[in-house]
Amino acid sequence: MDLVTVNILESTMVSICREMGIVLMRTAYSTIFSEALDFTCGLANMNGDLMAVADYCPSQIGGMPLLVKSCLREIPATDIEEGDIILHNDPYRGGLHTPEHTFFKPIFVDRELIGFAVAIGHIQEVGGMVPGGFCGEATEVFHEGIRVPPVKIKKRGEDNVEVWKLLLANVRTPRINYGDLRALIAAVDLGESRTAQVIKKYGKVVFRETIHDLLDYSERRMRAELEAIPDGVYGFKDFIESDGVEEERTYAIEVEVHKSGGDIIIDYAGSSPQAKGPINATLGVATSAAYNAVLHMTDPSIPRNSGCFRPIRVLAPPGTIVNVDYPGPEVGGNTETHPRIVGTIIGAMANAVRDRTMAAEGGTHSNLVFGGVDAETGDFFICYDIAGVGWGGRAFADGNDAVDSINGNCRPTPIEVFETRFPWRVEYLAFDPDSGGAGRFRGGVGYTKQMICLNDEVICSQMTDRHVFAPWGLHGGRQGSLGATLVLKAGTQKWQTMREAYGKKSTSRYSNVRIKKGDRLRLVSPGGGGYGDPRERQRELIVSDIRQGYVSLAAAEREYGYKETSDEVL
Amino acid sequence: MRFSENGFYIERYIKCGTCGVLIYESEGQPVLTHDGVTYCSQWCIDWKIAREKRRADLERPANLI
Numbered sequence: 001m002d003l004v005t006v007n008i009l010e011s012t013m014v015s016i017c018r019e020m021g022i023v024l025m026r027t028a029y030s031t032i033f034s035e036a037l038d039f040t041c042g043l044a045n046m047n048g049d050l051m052a053v054a055d056y057c058p059s060q061i062g063g064m065p066l067l068v069k070s071c072l073r074e075i076p077a078t079d080i081e082e083g084d085i086i087l088h089n090d091p092y093r094g095g096l097h098t099p100e101h102t103f104f105k106p107i108f109v110d111r112e113l114i115g116f117a118v119a120i121g122h123i124q125e126v127g128g129m130v131p132g133g134f135c136g137e138a139t140e141v142f143h144e145g146i147r148v149p150p151v152k153i154k155k156r157g158e159d160n161v162e163v164w165k166l167l168l169a170n171v172r173t174p175r176i177n178y179g180d181l182r183a184l185i186a187a188v189d190l191g192e193s194r195t196a197q198v199i200k201k202y203g204k205v206v207f208r209e210t211i212h213d214l215l216d217y218s219e220r221r222m223r224a225e226l227e228a229i230p231d232g233v234y235g236f237k238d239f240i241e242s243d244g245v246e247e248e249r250t251y252a253i254e255v256e257v258h259k260s261g262g263d264i265i266i267d268y269a270g271s272s273p274q275a276k277g278p279i280n281a282t283l284g285v286a287t288s289a290a291y292n293a294v295l296h297m298t299d300p301s302i303p304r305n306s307g308c309f310r311p312i313r314v315l316a317p318p319g320t321i322v323n324v325d326y327p328g329p330e331v332g333g334n335t336e337t338h339p340r341i342v343g344t345i346i347g348a349m350a351n352a353v354r355d356r357t358m359a360a361e362g363g364t365h366s367n368l369v370f371g372g373v374d375a376e377t378g379d380f381f382i383c384y385d386i387a388g389v390g391w392g393g394r395a396f397a398d399g400n401d402a403v404d405s406i407n408g409n410c411r412p413t414p415i416e417v418f419e420t421r422f423p424w425r426v427e428y429l430a431f432d433p434d435s436g437g438a439g440r441f442r443g444g445v446g447y448t449k450q451m452i453c454l455n456d457e458v459i460c461s462q463m464t465d466r467h468v469f470a471p472w473g474l475h476g477g478r479q480g481s482l483g484a485t486l487v488l489k490a491g492t493q494k495w496q497t498m499r500e501a502y503g504k505k506s507t508s509r510y511s512n513v514r515i516k517k518g519d520r521l522r523l524v525s526p527g528g529g530g531y532g533d534p535r536e537r538q539r540e541l542i543v544s545d546i547r548q549g550y551v552s553l554a555a556a557e558r559e560y561g562y563k564e565t566s567d568e569v570l
Numbered sequence: 571m572r573f574s575e576n577g578f579y580i581e582r583y584i585k586c587g588t589c590g591v592l593i594y595e596s597e598g599q600p601v602l603t604h605d606g607v608t609y610c611s612q613w614c615i616d617w618k619i620a621r622e623k624r625r626a627d628l629e630r631p632a633n634l635i
Contacts, residue, residue: 073594092583093571093592269588269621283590315617316590323590326583 001213009202009210010303013052016194017041020119020187021054027186029179031421032124032384035413039121041187043195044068044104046077046115049306051211058295059338059407060120062288063096065306068104068118070094071150082108083157085185088150089126091141091282092326097334098145099126099133099384101181103153105188109199114207117191119184124369124384125177127170129511131382132369134463136244136509138278138329145331146170154185172371173382215307222308223262225298229352231260236348237270238340238360240321241468243277244332244509250468251275251321253340257348266290266345267315268322277509278463280324281333281341286316289338292407293345297356332367332463332509338407339363340465350474355395359437359529360471362389362446364483364508365405366523367463370515374423375456383422386410387523389466390436390444393477393531398541399436399444401550402525423455427520432481432527433552437470438559439477439530440537445550446481446525458515462498466526467508477530478559483508483523490518534560546570571595588614 020041025034032038040060042053048069053061070093071086080086088094089101101123104116126145129135138144146167153163167181168174199207233256240251254270274280281289291309295302302308316323322341324330343360350357366387374381386408391399404410415426428450436443462485471480485507486495497507504510515521542560545551547570556562564570571594572582584593587607593599601608604615 070592073597267617267621283585283592286590313589315588315614317587318585318590323585325585326580 001217002210005206005210006214006217009198009207010052010214012198013043013195014054016191017043017052017054019194020117020191021056023190024119024121024183024187028183029176030124031413031417032122033180033183035417036386036410038386038408038410039119040064041191042118043191044116044118045211046113048072049215051115051214051305053304055409057409058292059096059285059288059334060100061304062291062309063284064118064120065309066094066284066287067102067120068116071104074150077113080106080113081156082106082111083154084152085154085188086150087148087153087163089148091284091330093149094284096282096284096288097331098141098147099123099331100334101148101184103184103188105192107192107195107199109196109204112204114199114204115195117188117195119187119191121180121184122384123177123180125171125173125382127172130369130461131172131371131459132384132461134331134367134369134384134461135278135511136332136461136463136506137511138331139245139276140329141327144278144329172380176382214303215305218303218305218307219310221302222298223311225302226259226262226264226311229259232352233258234348234352236344238344238347239469240279240337240340241465242506242509243275243279244506245275245277247505251279253321253337253344255344255348257345259352263311263313264294265313265315268320269315269317271320271322274319274321274324274328278329279321279332279337280328280330281322281337282330283316283323285333285338286322286341287314289341289407290314290345293342296342296346296406297349297353335365335367336363336463336465339405342406354475357474358394358399359392359439359443359474359477359531360480361391361399361406361528362466362471362480362483362526363405364389364465364526365408365410366525368460368523369462370458370460372455372458381422385418386412387449387525388412388447389525390446390480390527392471392474392528393437393439393441393443395531396441398441399528401436401444402431402447403444423453423458424451425454426451431549432524433549434555435481435527436550437473437478437480437528437530438534439473440532440534442530442537442545443471443473443477443480443528446483446527448522448524450520450522453515453517453519456517460513460515460521461511462509464508471526471529473529474531476533478534480527480529483526486522487515488520488522490516495522543568543570584608586610586614588618
């Protein structure tokens with residue numbers, strides 16, 4: 001193996017993937033791409049194995065190999081021509097959930113197919129029951145928008161017009177969707193041309209050999225990491241609070257992690273049967289979540305490609321909440337159930353890998369989606385709005401404050417952009433003191449966003465979590481705070497949950513609530529759990545937290561046993 | 571996965587009872603059955619049997635193991 005060439009080629013391919021993402025960000029129409037960066041770009045070889053990926057959305061990284069391989073089963077390589085671009089979002093064929101659209105473009109060099117440039121992006125409007133795709137009360141996939149099997153959206157470099165027409169006839173915002181789909185195409189166009197240049201530079205033989213070596217190298221690095229973890233069977237169970245359809249019912253995610261030498265098996269047997277509502281994960285999600293969890297507990301410098309996934313085997317029994325059967329609903333599986341699965345695996349490993357596990361994080365993206373007709377322009381608008389949460393405390397540091405959930409790595413849309421694009425005025429946005437669970441290393445804090453509706457009507461839906469089960473602490477750390485969604489109808493004085501105000505089955509998952517002009521929404525995101533005994537927290541960290549407003553004086557006294565001294569100015 | 575004769579639609583999604591992967595009949599993938607459930611490999615059948623035994627042993631009082 002020529003490690004120098006391996007390193008150069010790997011870095012080059014990762015740079016190409018990052019550049020693909022920048023193109024996507026800059027050319028997309030919707031804020032979910034331009035601000036939130038809810039996409040991932042990668043490069044795959046002929047077999048569908050991931051060669052390189054950029055660090056955008058982790059939930060899509062692990063899903064990418066399964067997606068590409070599923071497509072290649074239905075459109076074999078012999079049917080793929082130069083200039084083709086294939087589109088796919090089917091959750092039952094390797095997909096993650098209906099909004100996640102995967103584009104891949106073949107990379108030909110001297111008329112020989114070498115690999116694929118791949119971009120996965122969350123299309124915010126996919127038709128279905130609600131504007132914005134997240135139907136919190138869906139009971140079948142057909143409520144969740146258009147399902148696209150592997151099809152060629154471009155053939156030999158030309159638009160496949162019939163596919164475009166079919167796609168854009170089934171969504172509420174065709175102009176914006178058209179722009180976002182074109183941005184995804186621009187990303188794979190760039191990935192294809194850049195990678196072809198690199199292959200030409202090194203030659204096909206060297207390129208293939210180097211990729212082979214690169215994947216083997218990642219595998220060896222991952223196995224070495226796993227070998228350092230004590231062998232054993234580790235179990236954990238966590239719960240999802242509601243499916244939005246059946247009131248007061250909870251759903252278990254159960255995991256057994258079998259670690260033996262350089263191999264790890266993640267077995268989800270024992271998890272609840274699939275739910276009626278849209279919290280089910282697909283096989284792609286269950287697989288990606290397992291990869292995500294293992295990556296969190298191992299050396300981050302291991303090159304991310306299919307090689308490092310080889311030692312990980314995932315067992316996701318069909319018909320369960322971790323592997324939904326057709327035509328069960330699944331849109332929340334990728335955003336809410338994915339992080340809960342990751343947390344469950346990390347929980348299982350908490351005693352085996354104490355220095356690389358964290359307490360539970362907020363584990364939701366908030367997923368407020370809304371749409372309506374703009375009273376000023378007459379245009380239909382749609383937004384998928386993401387909120388940050390507190391992450392769990394770790395063995396060496398506090399949890400991150402107010403960042404997107406563990407599988408997202410997305411960014412909340414800045415208020416200035418939000419107010420410019422959509423008919424809301426944000427009245428309040430601030431960290432919530434004491435929302436991070438106390439601990440030797442405390443959980444990250446969540447935050448509250450309050451906004452008033454400026455349009456005659458905005459149709460809101462949401463798919464969030466952690467209104468009932470708070471993020472757990474680890475090794476003596478306290479749990480983080482709960483999240484909440486509240487509404488204050490214009491002319492009233494009482495904040496209400498969606499259940500109270502609109503008779504919904506769940507406070508955290510609901511569909512098509514009609515918010516009127518002057519109504520206010522308050523979104524509270526959960527804080528992360530704490531790590532370790534709070535009484536062991538360093539005094540200067542407690543003082544710093546009080547000074548900066550992360551922890552109140554009362555909570556510091558109660559949770560940490562803090563007593564103010566005359567030489568400390570708070 | 572069982573596709574219609576013309577390949578236009580899926581007639582049945584066939585998944586392994588242990589690992590949950592799709593099994594493509596058209597590719598001649600092995601389709602094994604055990605207790606009326608479909609599996610993709612003997613490894614998956616063996617794992618399921620071993621898991622059931624392991625969990626049953628855990629539930630049994632210690633003096634009976």
